[in-house]
Amino acid sequence: MTDHTTSAAHWSAPLASSPVDATVTVPGSKSVTNRGLVLAALSSEPGWLRRPLRSRDTLLMAEALRAMGVHIEETVSSSSASAGPGAGATSAAAGAGEAWRVIPAGLSGPATVDVGNAGTVMRFLPPVAALADGDIRFDGDPRSYERPLHGVIDALRALGARIDDEKRGALPMTVHGSGSLTGGTVEIDASSSSQFVSALLLSGPRFNQGVEVRHVGGRLPSMPHIRMTVDMLRLAGAQVDAPEDGGERDTWRVTPGALLGRDLTVEPDLSNAQPFLAAALVTGGRVTIPDWPKHTTQPGDALRRIFTEMGATCELDERGLTLKGNGRVRGIDVDLSEVGELTPGIAAVAALAESESVLRGVAHLRLHETDRLAALTKEINGLGGDVTETEDGLRIRPRTLHGGVFHTYDDHRLATAGALLGLVVPDVQVENIATTGKTLPDFPALWSGMLGQPVGERA
Ligand SMILES: O=C(O)C1=C[C@@H](OP(=O)(O)O)[C@@H](O)[C@H](O)C1
Numbered sequence: 432m433t434d435h436t437t438s439a440a441h442w443s444a445p446l447a448s449s450p451v452d453a454t455v456t457v458p459g460s461k462s463v464t465n466r467g468l469v470l471a472a473l474s475s476e477p478g479w480l481r482r483p484l485r486s487r488d489t490l491l492m493a494e495a496l497r498a499m500g501v502h503i504e505e506t507v508s509s510s511s512a513s514a515g516p517g518a519g520a521t522s523a524a525a526g527a528g529e530a531w532r533v534i535p536a537g538l539s540g541p542a543t544v545d546v547g548n549a550g551t552v553m554r555f556l557p558p559v560a561a562l563a564d565g566d567i568r569f570d571g572d573p574r575s576y577e578r579p580l581h582g583v584i585d586a587l588r589a590l591g592a593r594i595d596d597e598k599r600g601a602l603p604m605t606v607h608g609s610g611s612l613t614g615g616t617v618e619i620d621a622s623s624s625s626q627f628v629s630a631l632l633l634s635g636p637r638f639n640q641g642v643e644v645r646h647v648g649g650r651l652p653s654m655p656h657i658r659m660t661v662d663m664l665r666l667a668g669a670q671v672d673a674p675e676d677g678g679e680r681d682t683w684r685v686t687p688g689a690l691l692g693r694d695l696t697v698e699p700d701l702s703n704a705q706p707f708l709a710a711a712l713v714t715g716g717r718v719t720i721p722d723w724p725k726h727t728t729q730p731g732d733a734l735r736r737i738f739t740e741m742g743a744t745c746e747l748d749e750r751g752l753t754l755k756g757n758g759r760v761r762g763i764d765v766d767l768s769e770v771g772e773l774t775p776g777i778a779a780v781a782a783l784a785e786s787e788s789v790l791r792g793v794a795h796l797r798l799h800e801t802d803r804l805a806a807l808t809k810e811i812n813g814l815g816g817d818v819t820e821t822e823d824g825l826r827i828r829p830r831t832l833h834g835g836v837f838h839t840y841d842d843h844r845l846a847t848a849g850a851l852l853g854l855v856v857p858d859v860q861v862e863n864i865a866t867t868g869k870t871l872p873d874f875p876a877l878w879s880g881m882l883g884q885p886v887g888e889r890a
């Protein structure tokens with residue numbers, strides 16, 4: 432966690448005056464949208480992405496692919512957020528009917544890619560760049576220089592790519608694409624990010640020999656995200672052998688072959704549904720998220736189990752997922768390795784619980800948007816909490832919290848965690864709420880809408 436002193440305006444988190452009762456339509460999944468864009472760009476024919484997420488991370492992905500020659504046509508509605516038909520009903524930017532048409536073209540440089548602080552862009556695109564004809568320069572936010580990338584760089588070199596990485600294993604760097612990549616078998620240590628594996632698999636069908644990726648090293652985090660990669664590759668026509676099909680442990684094989692243009696509708700982002708569901712849990716209210724998929728590889732689906740253990744009841748039916756709270760929140764002892772991106776939101780709920788929580792298996796969060804373990808500890812304790820960092824997670828003990836500034840370190844999930852605390856703790860000021868735009872466009876309006884407040888009243 433770097434010391435953060437930007438003077439971005441503070442946002443007065445609205446306090447819930449009564450139990451939340453709302454239906455909240457959340458925008459599309461970041462992880463599905465960015466995989467969908469990459470696969471469509473590598474296809475042999477045009478495809479559609481319907482209800483894509485339009486947020487900083489996905490717009491950076493689209494812009495980067497355009498810079499390499501891909502055509503992406505957008506149908507965008509005029510308003511970015513609107514209050515729903517009644518108090519407490521609200522919908523988001525990526526409304527139904529919006530779509531991106533992706534028309535692949537010969538990938539070429541020279542081009543520059545701004546990765547921002549998007550793990551999916553900085554990891555998924557270097558293999559794409561290796562397939563381009565020309566130099567592709569990668570740069571991004573200062574934090575992107577600190578996030579691990581060595582697994583992708585070393586693997587691409589082993590598979591035949593030429594890369595100049597001035598800082599060795601990190602951004603900024605230039606991939607000298609030669610129009611094709613040999614491919615083959617490669618060993619990587621992906622214990623710092625599952626995105627290393629996903630990155631190599633996504634472009635694998637286009638490598639001359641395909642790719643076999645073997646993870647060697649500590650525990651691989653975020654396995655559902657790797658399953659998402661495998662599922663989406665198969666949907667696009669790729670042949671993939673994965674460990675869950677009885678294959679070798681920690682080994683994936685992608686056969687070379689053409690990818691097909693698809694018409695894909697993006698699921699709502701279940702991890703971004705988290706603050707809204709948590710709002711129902713901590714206020715003893717009720718929130719429904721429409722279009723919650725019956726089957727999904729998104730890690731956010733684990734919220735049904737985790738929040739139930741923390742005291743909620745969850746019901747999945749034709750209206751979507753409805754979570755009800757009863758006004759009491761239990762602590763939890765849980766391994767979050769598979770669903771690391773849910774940690775900030777769970778930590779915020781745990782800080783409001785009646786009993787102790789232990790969150791385990793998430794040491795790799797120290798290398799996310801910020802050092803999330805240090806940031807959560809400092810900020811929750813800054814509001815009077817009792818959080819200690821463990822080797823691989825957090826221990827959170829019940830304490831009565833008070834108001835104050837909740838710093839967010841350019842981390843969207845820190846910002847939504849602060850908003851949640853401010854729902855029940857008076858006078859919480861969240862620093863730089865706009866950072867939520869990394870994956871969740873216009874969060875303040877969605878939050879106000881959930882509370883039945885006129886949009887923008889508190890923003
Ligand atoms: O592939 C993906 O879409 C993601 C994988 C995970 O990354 P890590 O394995 O680096 O945690 C997750 O935390 C991130 O938000 C999205």
Ligand SMILES: C=C(OP(=O)(O)O)C(=O)O
Nearest residue numbers: 548549550551772799800
């Ligand atoms: C870790 C996250 O993002 P990224 O895709 O930048 O890794 C996240 O969204 O929680």
